[in-house]
Amino acid sequence: MKEISLVIIGGGSAGLAAAVGAYDEGVKDILIIERSPYLGGILNQCIHNGFGLTEFKEELSGPEFADRFIKQAQERNIPYVLESTVLEVTKDKVVTYTSAKEGVVKIQAKAIIMAAGCYERSAGAIGIPGDRPAGVLTAGQAQLLLNQYGYMVGKRVFILGSGDIGLIMARRLTLEGAKVLGVAEIMPYSNGLNRNMVQCLEDYNIPLYLSHTVSRVYGKERVEKIEISKVDERMRPIKGTEMTFDVDTLILSIGLIPNNTLLNNIGIPTGRSRGCAVDNHYESEFEGFFACGNVLHVHDLVDNVVAESREAGKYAARYIQGQLEKKQDRIHVSAGDGIGYVVPEYVALDGSKTTAFKFRVRKPSKNVYITYTLNGNVIKKVFKPVIIPSEMEIMNIPSELLGEGKGELSVSLVQKEEN
Amino acid sequence: MKHVIIIGAGAVGSFIARSLSRYQLDVLVLEKENDVGDVTSMANSAIAHSGYDPVPGTKKAYFNVRGNRMMPQVTEELDVPFMQCGTLTVAIEDQQLPMLKELLERSKENDVPAQILSANEVRAMEPNINPEVKGALLCPTGGIVNPFLLTCNAMENAMDNGVELKLNEEVVSIEKVDDHFKVTTKNGVYESKVVINAAGLYSDKIAAMVEDIDWSIRPRKGEYYVLDHFEWNFVNHVLFPLPSEKGKGILVTMTTSGNYLVGPSSEWVDDKDDVSTDSLTLANVKEQAKMLVPNIPFQHQIRVYSGNRATPSTHDFIIENSKKYPEFINVAGIESPGLVSSPAIGEYVAKELVGKLLPLEEKKDYNPRVRKHLRTIELSDEERKALIAKNPDYGHMICQCERVSLGEIEDVLSRSVPINSIKAIKKRTRAGFGRCQGGFCQPIITMLLAQKKGIDVTKVAYGKKDSYIVDHKVTKGEN
Numbered sequence: 001m002k003e004i005s006l007v008i009i010g011g012g013s014a015g016l017a018a019a020v021g022a023y024d025e026g027v028k029d030i031l032i033i034e035r036s037p038y039l040g041g042i043l044n045q046c047i048h049n050g051f052g053l054t055e056f057k058e059e060l061s062g063p064e065f066a067d068r069f070i071k072q073a074q075e076r077n078i079p080y081v082l083e084s085t086v087l088e089v090t091k092d093k094v095v096t097y098t099s100a101k102e103g104v105v106k107i108q109a110k111a112i113i114m115a116a117g118c119y120e121r122s123a124g125a126i127g128i129p130g131d132r133p134a135g136v137l138t139a140g141q142a143q144l145l146l147n148q149y150g151y152m153v154g155k156r157v158f159i160l161g162s163g164d165i166g167l168i169m170a171r172r173l174t175l176e177g178a179k180v181l182g183v184a185e186i187m188p189y190s191n192g193l194n195r196n197m198v199q200c201l202e203d204y205n206i207p208l209y210l211s212h213t214v215s216r217v218y219g220k221e222r223v224e225k226i227e228i229s230k231v232d233e234r235m236r237p238i239k240g241t242e243m244t245f246d247v248d249t250l251i252l253s254i255g256l257i258p259n260n261t262l263l264n265n266i267g268i269p270t271g272r273s274r275g276c277a278v279d280n281h282y283e284s285e286f287e288g289f290f291a292c293g294n295v296l297h298v299h300d301l302v303d304n305v306v307a308e309s310r311e312a313g314k315y316a317a318r319y320i321q322g323q324l325e326k327k328q329d330r331i332h333v334s335a336g337d338g339i340g341y342v343v344p345e346y347v348a349l350d351g352s353k354t355t356a357f358k359f360r361v362r363k364p365s366k367n368v369y370i371t372y373t374l375n376g377n378v379i380k381k382v383f384k385p386v387i388i389p390s391e392m393e394i395m396n397i398p399s400e401l402l403g404e405g406k407g408e409l410s411v412s413l414v415q416k417e418e419n
Numbered sequence: 420m421k422h423v424i425i426i427g428a429g430a431v432g433s434f435i436a437r438s439l440s441r442y443q444l445d446v447l448v449l450e451k452e453n454d455v456g457d458v459t460s461m462a463n464s465a466i467a468h469s470g471y472d473p474v475p476g477t478k479k480a481y482f483n484v485r486g487n488r489m490m491p492q493v494t495e496e497l498d499v500p501f502m503q504c505g506t507l508t509v510a511i512e513d514q515q516l517p518m519l520k521e522l523l524e525r526s527k528e529n530d531v532p533a534q535i536l537s538a539n540e541v542r543a544m545e546p547n548i549n550p551e552v553k554g555a556l557l558c559p560t561g562g563i564v565n566p567f568l569l570t571c572n573a574m575e576n577a578m579d580n581g582v583e584l585k586l587n588e589e590v591v592s593i594e595k596v597d598d599h600f601k602v603t604t605k606n607g608v609y610e611s612k613v614v615i616n617a618a619g620l621y622s623d624k625i626a627a628m629v630e631d632i633d634w635s636i637r638p639r640k641g642e643y644y645v646l647d648h649f650e651w652n653f654v655n656h657v658l659f660p661l662p663s664e665k666g667k668g669i670l671v672t673m674t675t676s677g678n679y680l681v682g683p684s685s686e687w688v689d690d691k692d693d694v695s696t697d698s699l700t701l702a703n704v705k706e707q708a709k710m711l712v713p714n715i716p717f718q719h720q721i722r723v724y725s726g727n728r729a730t731p732s733t734h735d736f737i738i739e740n741s742k743k744y745p746e747f748i749n750v751a752g753i754e755s756p757g758l759v760s761s762p763a764i765g766e767y768v769a770k771e772l773v774g775k776l777l778p779l780e781e782k783k784d785y786n787p788r789v790r791k792h793l794r795t796i797e798l799s800d801e802e803r804k805a806l807i808a809k810n811p812d813y814g815h816m817i818c819q820c821e822r823v824s825l826g827e828i829e830d831v832l833s834r835s836v837p838i839n840s841i842k843a844i845k846k847r848t849r850a851g852f853g854r855c856q857g858g859f860c861q862p863i864i865t866m867l868l869a870q871k872k873g874i875d876v877t878k879v880a881y882g883k884k885d886s887y888i889v890d891h892k893v894t895k896g897e898n
């Protein structure tokens with residue numbers, strides 16, 4: 001069996017940045033395993049701009065951003081295989097992958113970084129009522145077909161869900177000649193970044209229907225019509241509020257789910273984000289298994305993905321070098337009131353001056369404190385005039401506040417009392 | 420002139436075709452859909468019922484029990500996944516216990532092995548069952564089968580043995596002329612000595628083309644949830660509640676591919692083609708299923724679907740010569756347990772009904788088997804290596820969720836039943852059946868199908884003939 005120090009599953013932005021992070025920390029015996037015919041992952045189909053503002057201080061398209069990281073990996077001669085699918089990962093860190101070129105390859109790794117990204121929630125997962133004709137596609141499918149294969153999915157389009165890819169596709173399809181009749185969002189607020197709301201919907205006069213969902217799809221062969229309804233506080237369609245749209249296409253942008261099956265299969269505990277529960281070194285509950293990027297938790301910006309993944313690569317390298325011991329003492333972190341999930345799930349003090357907490361709030365809020373409570377004592381309160389679920393929060397908390405590094409830490413949202 | 424025309428290529432039509440393909444007969448199958456088994460045979464519970472439930476002495480009872488006995492051999496010959504996991508019909512309340520005894524008696528009359536289990540025995544077998552369980556009827560010969568491949572492979576085997584299939588041929592009229600029938604479709608006219616009506620939901624309409632009939636087929640819809648496969652065995656048997664007038668009730672079962680099905684509902688509908696789902700109906704399915712298994716992991720839901728049962732006004736299968744023309748055979752009203760009955764119906768129609776009309780001489784080169792499917796997911800590393808060395812396409816994964824390789828897709832494209840849609844590939848290979856529901860692989864397969872069939876990408880269908888996936892090619896800016 002081949003032996004490779006670090007196997008990275010996924011050659012998108014997370015996998016590439018993790019590889020660079022590990023390499024620069026001194027581990028050069030790396031293999032990136034990528035399933036598609038090219039590195040860069042989903043960025044390759046994101047031909048819009050807006051990437052790289054933090055990382056490169058300039059505005060790049062998705063393929064340009066990917067290219068920067070592909071070059072970084074190539075400059076370091078980091079090995080990778082393409083069109084190769086990982087079939088299995090074992091608890092003993094044996095990775096099996098298959099490809100047309102190599103058949104079946106087994107690798108004994110010292111550490112594994114899971115960087116397999118996420119997938120889109122489907123129509124079936126939410127059980128959209130009505131017929132099941134052709135013409136119901138995820139935003140990512142429509143994006144791939146248009147931006148990489150050169151095919152428009154339809155002429156008259158409605159979009160369910162205000163996730164960022166949905167908003168981006170509303171603009172893209174409009175520019176390419178389609179009529180986008182509207183976007184329905186089941187929540188009373190948008191799930192996309194503000195800049196996308198403005199630049200993709202408002203600039204093109206595309207109506208957004210908040211607290212609405214698609215209550216029925218019509219069409220035997222291809223979508224012919226959809227019906228949307230207002231929803232009540234329990235998200236159920238309200239009778240009498242139906243509106244219909246004659247469309248040939250329904251695009252879904254209803255959420256992203258970490259693609260973590262390989263690690264779920266060996267029973268690595270998962271957190272509230274549906275990715276692995278990791279500590280502040282991106283190490284899971286299984287020693288030597290790391291995770292970063294959208295397979296850990298769904299990010300808002302790729303700039304955050306690469307920053308996180310470089311760190312994960314660095315810690316994986318330290319683990320391989322024997323410099324990352326699993327501490328007995330650690331803090332368990334949980335998502336309290338108003339918080340969807342928090343990464344990391346565990347913090348083991350390691351001498352770092354600050355510890356980063358990443359989380360999303362459950363609903364848009366104004367004038368709130370993000371409150372950190374350790375073993376019953378509030379150790380930090382951060383005031384936020386505005387906070388929204390579509391943006392991932394990153395807060396660096398001074399490690400000295402974390403006491404002896406034991407016990408329970410809860411992150412919660414507390415409304416500021418009006419005077 | 421054909422000897423036999425079969426109208427309909429569902430499970431029943433396909434098994435009749437297979438049974439006839441054994442003999443020296445010219446057989447033509449006309450199917451109105453874009454694939455075989457694309458209506459009721461595709462959207463059902465995928466159960467190989469044991470036969471504990473049908474009223475003794477009915478055709479349902481006879482063909483169910485006979486079909487169940489044939490199932491091991493048929494699925495072996497046709498290389499169809501089949502698991503005889505057994506079924507449990509569960510009593511949740513004390514007052515239901517006498518009904519278990521009635522079902523046990525009925526099983527005995529139908530010659531179906533069955534036994535009553537105590538509550539503790541049921542809980543030991545099914546750790547996730549409603550703890551209130553009072554007992555259950557275990558039928559060890561019941562099981563689950565892959566309904567897509569059962570139908571597709573029966574037709575493939577029939578075609579390999581000389582049967583001709585025409586898809587997208589909707590019959591519009593049938594005329595008796597001298598000693599034969601003229602069957603007119605939207606595309607042409609076909610002639611045969613014998614016509615077999617296996618048109619499922621539309622079999623009453625087809626029958627009425629040749630004579631006045633005193634029966635009808637009413638669509639009864641069933642809606643289901645599909646759950647993803649996950650690492651633990653959530654249920655180990657097919658779990659039924661006690662049957663009622665509305666059918667066998669809402670069941671919880673795994674499938675041969677490790678998914679789980681919850682359903683079906685039972686609603687009369689007017690439109691035979693209406694397979695829409697409804698959120699209130701499905702919510703009710705969920706509530707009722709929780710009576711059997713309280714903690715169904717619905718967070719793993721990946722799809723909902725519905726299908727229509729071809730429920731006959733006669734309450735039993737209609738398998739007989741027409742009154743006016745003996746050469747016209749109705750095989751109608753094949754609702755549950757139709758799937759498991761279909762091999763037995765095929766055998767009976769060929770031998771007993773067609774055999775009385777036409778001489779049945781066996782073909783010397785008849786082969787009951789289909790070419791084995793190579794499912795890479797089932798192979799050991801060594802077997803997989805050897806296969807990829809021979810054909811590298813088996814190493815190229817197309818569907819990541821269900822682990823389906825390019826080689827497997829190319830294999831189904833090279834088989835006898837023509838592949839006209841993404842769904843046809845999905846039914847046969849499972850590509851697109853997983854947790855992402857084709858999110859990643861459907862665009863890839865769309866391009867692949869266009870390339871392999873030499874058609875424009877805009878002509879690639881998702882399912883039905885005109886269910887195009889992409890609208891038009893983007894043209895470069897011209898100024």
